[in-house]
Amino acid sequence: MSADQTTSGGFHHAQDKLTFLLSLVPYLIQQTQVSVHDAARHFGVSEETIREAVLLIAVSGVPGSDSNYQHGDLFDIDWDAFDQNEIIITQLVAIDDSPRFSAREASALIAGLQYLQSLPENVDSAAYSSLAAKLARGASETPSQVIVSPAATNESFARVGDALSRGVQLEFDYRDSRGQSERRRVDPLRLDSDNDDWYLRAWCHSRRSVRTFRLDRIDALHVTDLAIDHRPSDVHLSDSLFDTSGEHTTVVLEFRPEALGLLGEFVPEGTRVTRSGDMSRASVRVAHFHGLTRLVAGLAGVARVVDPPEARQAARRWALDALASYPDATSSETTSSETTIANA
Incomplete structure (x- = not known):
C-alpha cells in the first residue's frame, strides 16, 4: 500500500474516504434500516469497509458550547442491531438542523419539473421523476399533490416533436402577420411556449437564419426523412422567444x-x-x-x-x-x- 493510501477500505486518498462518509450518512438516514451487506453492495465496497465507516460515524458529531462532546453531541446507532449486521442510526447530529424546502416550495419545484417533463424532448425522462421524488422526501412537510395539465396543442405539436427527436427536417406552409403564405423547409431546433401558445424555433433554409414559427399558423406540415443540417449547438439560439434579429x-x-x-x-x-x-x-x-x-x-x-x-x-x-x-x-x-x- 502506498503512503497516500488510507489504512482501511482501500481508499487512495483521505479526500476519497471523506467523500464516501459524506455520502454514506444521508444514505443510512434515508434507508432507516439497512444491512451491512446491502450497504456494501450499494457503494461497491467491502462489508468490512462499511463496518469501519459506521464505527467512525458513531464517534462523530458536533461539540457543545463548551467545546466538549456530550452524549447528545454524537451520532449513535443501535448496537444490538449492528451485532446482527443491521445498521440503524438512532441519533442524528446537526443534519436535522440543515435547511429544508417548505411544503409549498417543494410543490412549486415539483410542478416545474412536471412541466419540463411534458416537453417533447423530455417525455418519459426518469431523471425528472426521480428528482421530484427526492424533493418530496427532503421537504420539511409532505408537499401538496400537484398535477400540471399540458396546454392544448394541435396535431402539429406531436409531429414537430417527432421530428425533433429524430433530427429530421420539416416542410410546411407558413402564414405571416399579413396573412401571406410561403412554403418553408427548416431544421427544427426547439419547441417553446408562451402561455398557451407553442412556437417552433428552427433554422430556416430559405432565410438562412433562425426563425420562430407559431404552430397554429403552420399548414400542410410534412416530416421529411432528411437529416437536419443545423443543431442547437451549431447556431445562436436567443433566450428571447421573439427574436427579431432578422426580418422584423x-x-x-x-x-x-x-x-x-x-x-x-x-x-x-x-x-x-x-x-x-x-x-x-x-x-x-x-x-x-x-x-x-x-x-x-x-x-x-x-x-x-x-x-x-x-x-x-x-x-x-x-x-x-x-x-x-x-x-x-x-x-x-x-x-x-x-x-x-x-x-x-
Whole structure:
C-alpha cells in the first residue's frame, strides 16, 4: 500500500474516504434500516469497509458550547442491531438542523419539473421523476399533490416533436402577420411556449437564419426523412422567444407607465421608453403582429398600438373577431364595444 493510501477500505486518498462518509450518512438516514451487506453492495465496497465507516460515524458529531462532546453531541446507532449486521442510526447530529424546502416550495419545484417533463424532448425522462421524488422526501412537510395539465396543442405539436427527436427536417406552409403564405423547409431546433401558445424555433433554409414559427399558423406540415443540417449547438439560439434579429417590423406602442411589466418580452430590458403626457411610448421590433395584437387588445385602455397602420388594423381585427365569438352580446353592448375598439 502506498503512503497516500488510507489504512482501511482501500481508499487512495483521505479526500476519497471523506467523500464516501459524506455520502454514506444521508444514505443510512434515508434507508432507516439497512444491512451491512446491502450497504456494501450499494457503494461497491467491502462489508468490512462499511463496518469501519459506521464505527467512525458513531464517534462523530458536533461539540457543545463548551467545546466538549456530550452524549447528545454524537451520532449513535443501535448496537444490538449492528451485532446482527443491521445498521440503524438512532441519533442524528446537526443534519436535522440543515435547511429544508417548505411544503409549498417543494410543490412549486415539483410542478416545474412536471412541466419540463411534458416537453417533447423530455417525455418519459426518469431523471425528472426521480428528482421530484427526492424533493418530496427532503421537504420539511409532505408537499401538496400537484398535477400540471399540458396546454392544448394541435396535431402539429406531436409531429414537430417527432421530428425533433429524430433530427429530421420539416416542410410546411407558413402564414405571416399579413396573412401571406410561403412554403418553408427548416431544421427544427426547439419547441417553446408562451402561455398557451407553442412556437417552433428552427433554422430556416430559405432565410438562412433562425426563425420562430407559431404552430397554429403552420399548414400542410410534412416530416421529411432528411437529416437536419443545423443543431442547437451549431447556431445562436436567443433566450428571447421573439427574436427579431432578422426580418422584423417596427411597432410604436403607447401604454401607461405602470403597465410596462405587463408587456413582457415585447418591450425587453434596455428598450428606450419616452413619456408623452401621462403615457409612455416605445418603439419595438416584432417578427409578426399576431401575439402583439392579442396582447394589446387584452389591455384596452392600458396599452395600444400607435403605428404602423397595418399593426393597428391587425389589433382591431383581432378584437372584433373576439367580440364576434360572444353571440349573446346585446346590440347596444356590441355597438359600445366596437366604438371602443375603433378608438384603440
